[in-house]
Ligand SMILES: O=C(O)CCC(=O)C(=O)O
């Protein structure tokens with residue numbers, strides 16, 4: 001069962017860290033069986049090379065291949081249901097105004113990363129919270145692929161993309177993915193304040 005009660009998972013330390021820096025990290029986030037199910041699904045899907053927000057494909061800037069989570073991703077949909085509850089938690093605690101969430105699996109091949117960016121391109125603010133869930137067992141520091149986040153206190157946080165870690169941050173913060181030396185799997189997730197197009 002994916003987490004539904006985020007109140008039990010997120011403690012005062014996480015919240016004060018989020019308050020001061022705009023970032024917090026949840027390790028051992030989901031049950032081992034849920035992690036395994038996501039890892040398995042991530043390995044079975046077909047990925048497509050990601051675009052920049054202006055539609056360009058420049059692999060030196062953004063080197064991931066992605067697969068948006070939709071109804072054909074059974075486990076991904078369970079993950080998204082849990083993330084919806086995370087949005088409800090943020091709305092309760094911070095009156096964040098989150099309306100919906102979206103997520104894609106991502107795969108970075110060795111030699112690729114994602115240069116400095118904000119998840120809200122210029123003039124946009126629909127993304128409130130970014131959350132990246134990592135799927136990589138036995139990740140060593142020397143494997144690269146760390147996420148770097150320049151936090152609200154202007155501190156550079158460098159975090160390893162290790163399995164079952166969820167890194168949560170304010171979508172306006174600038175961040176990058178260091179070049180990875182091993183194939184790197186993750187789920188990039190956004191909590192949004194708009195309703196989407198129906
Ligand atoms: O995979 C990560 O650590 C971050 C990915 C990212 O920044 C993005 O997809 O916008």
Ligand SMILES: [Fe+2]
Nearest residue numbers: 117118119175
């Ligand atoms: Fe990003």
